[in-house]
Amino acid sequence: MARTAAGNAARAISSPWASVVAVLLAVAWTTPTLGLLITSFRTQEDIQTTGWWTAFTNPWFTMRNYQEALFGGSTSLIDYFINSIVITIPAVIIPLLLAALASYAIAWTKFPGRDWLFVGIFALQIVPLQVALIPLQQVYNVLELTPFWRVWLSHSIFALPLAVFLLHNFMKDLPPDLMEAARVDGAGHNQIFFRIILPLMKPALASFGIFQFLWVWNDLLVALIFAPSRQNAPLTVRVAEMSGTLGGQWYLLSAGAFISMIVPVIVFLSLQKYFVRGLLAGGLKG
Template sequence: MSSTVSTDAPKAGRLERGAPDTMAGRVARKLGTRVASVVSIIIALVWTIPTFGLFISSLRPEGDIKTTGWWTFFKNPSMTLDNYHEVVFGTAGTSGRLASYFVNSLVITLPAVLFSVSLAAMAAYALSWLNFRGRDWIFIGVFALQIVPLQMALIPLLKLLHNYTEWGGGFFAVWFAHTCFGLPLGVFLLHNFMSELPKDLFEAARVDGAGPAMVFRRIVLPLVTPALASLTIFQFLWIWNDLLVALVFTSGPGTRPLTVRLAELAGTRGNDWQRLTSGAFVSMLIPLIVFLSLQRYFVRGLLAGGVKG
């Protein structure tokens, strides 16, 4: 009896600490040490230094930005909001005025995120729980589309829109492009999450007379909220910060987003680059709000479908 107690005691201790003697458990124990926490804090601080320097530069006068580094600010502090006023509203002889481009970015990003996330959720549900011929081959095709370079599809898609539709050069074109380019990753991510849902839920719903649409709306969507939030963050950040697709599928200041205007702020000769510091922080405002508001779902969504149970 004593041997049994001595054998089971270490196992009980490990279970109480919540770290089983597996590879994942050993990694979890190492990452939970004080040394790992200190290293993580140091990495976070080092990673933040460039952003902090950019913020300091955005508040410095033009002459100081062009002649000294941002770290000299602490020796001779001098702050101004002229850079922000210039890029947002513009002044005489300048070409700032990011306000209208800011609105264009919102008009492009919000519908594109809505379309891509909604279609990805419905497609992932169909590929996970609806039985039809060729379902597995379709999923393999969707998975394979993730390795196709974005640049290969830009011109063919643009010609398709110009030749067969009237969407070329407007908001509809860029919405369509972002939706197409975001679907493979979205379907793959949500499929991995939905396929791990308990089968008993769907069988009980069918017994109660619920159809596929009701099951998707009442059961699946509430359970996949973390994955939907993570996908929304990914899509929003990618579309908001996109420059290549915007350059190809939009034309004129009436439809071009903030990123296109930021690329032009330095001037034709690159001598007005002091505007980029304040312009960069203006463009970061909305993504920060979106990320901070959905961050509690972010980690759970990243791990969606990674483990069972």
């Protein structure tokens, strides 16, 4: 019965109709992005008088939108772009490192309450991050942390439950014989973790790294709470401000929106093979 159901599901997914539906969904999903991209290269007059699709029959593009959005006096997104990079890189590395160490401890060391600890970490995923914003702000005020540290720690705290859950499940599937052989050869936990576990964990680490990068780069709520000033705010904060103050200047809004999108798109496309491998591969296929 199970094999029959699996065979029917496989035939349904591989049927021509399924391919047609997938193509239609892909077109519907990418059309708004294409329209935004074309709009970002058009002048304000063209945007107000014609639709973006007319660019295919009467192509007219300009780079002044991006120049003004990045370096113009009223927008100047370049500082916010740098802030986004400064915020995102540590906010990805910190939870990855902590989650990898915690996952190894829970998966391959024995201590009282280990299973309950893992259940507690798993349960933290259901806690809305909005609930923790005010308590975290109060703690940060007492510690007098800088805005960057507030954002780094907040993103790391919110990411750790999912990171530990995913990395633990991946790590738990590794063959115990590898660890036993390493212990027989005299290897300690540090050597086992850095020389054996981490190389096999590359697909899982890359998968969660992509998730975390996209989440942090596109985040607005945490940045508004902990880093609202111009000196520390990321791109998302400035683009949100532009939508209010420059609501009629679509040429700047579209250029600014696409500037904020281009980096996560590049990161995802360049690392998608690791993303797929991390989701589907077993431990020894890393």
